[in-house]
Amino acid sequence: MPATTEAMGLGARGRMADHEGMSRTRLHDIRCPKCGEPMRVEVREVIHAADEPELRDAIFADRLNVVECDACHWRFRIDTPVFYLDPGRRFAVWWVPDGANRKEEVAEQFRAMESSCAAAAPDFRMHLAYERRELVERILVCEAGLDPRLIEYVKYMIHSRNPSRADPAACRLYYAGEAGGPGHLRFVVVDTATGRLTGALDYPREGFEAAAGLFQGRPSAPLTELFPGPHLDARQLLQDA
Ligand SMILES: [Zn+2]
Structure with missing residues (x-):
């Protein structure tokens, strides 16, 4: 190894x-x-x-x-x-x-x-x-210079707010790059039972920036508390809750 x-x-x-x-x-x-x-x-x-x-x-x-x-x-x-x-x-x-x-x-x-x-x-x-999809996602996240924990936080928000389109019990979200320019971050939806892509959700970049601002400069590093790692998984957070 x-x-x-x-x-x-x-x-x-x-x-x-x-x-x-x-x-x-x-x-x-x-x-x-x-x-x-x-x-x-x-x-x-x-x-x-x-x-x-x-x-x-x-x-x-x-x-x-x-x-x-x-x-x-x-x-x-x-x-x-x-x-x-x-x-x-x-x-x-x-x-x-x-x-x-x-x-x-x-x-x-x-x-x-x-x-x-x-x-x-x-x-x-x-x-x-x-x-493999997580590897692809992490490569895209790191190449874009984004914080992987912030991406997980956004997934958590998407799962929480759109349970009909992104039920955390039945599907998983993967960051898939910017959608049609820098305005939105695209997440693909994958059915956890079949492993198939079932759709895509675009999250506004400004929402992402707002979330980034929310966590910036906090002494307690709340994102690290939410997602201690090393494996990051927003669904886990929802299922543990
Ligand atoms: Zn053979």
Whole structure:
């Protein structure tokens, strides 16, 4: 598992080190889940956004770590943890596909990585995603320079105010960029039972700015209290309430 700052290529001074010789892929011996044919597959575990933009596209299109069985041609995704690094924008997302099934263990590993990362590169921010859609969302949020906790707060507001269109018991919201210019933030609605996209909601940017103003400069850091992390989930907050 590349769960170290070395794997992230963060040098002692917090610069991105030379990645030469660092393994970004790993070979796995598996069996086709459909026909049982043994396969040796190369799985991607570390992605550097700056020099591998095609892999960002692969994540967005759900093509990353998708392999095809030579025998039966079944295509499937190998769900292994992936580090997505964007050194230019100073963020990383650790995508742990089965993380929701072992939250405490993953949180513990994440916090260990986060503290060694903070020691090497204090301005670097680390994020945790369980699902591919969360990884995509977090990349978009960080690329737009938005605060992920504020995005969760806005989702919380949308769920609370529009239970008919965004019932937190039945659907999940994902930030999907700006809608038709800088005026609105778009959230797509995904049915949690089927995993299908069922709609989109646009939230006015000024509402977002107002929420940002509400939390700015508060000594008690209420957003961190609402969403302590490391995994952020507005629905969890509503379900716990
Ligand atoms: Zn097969």
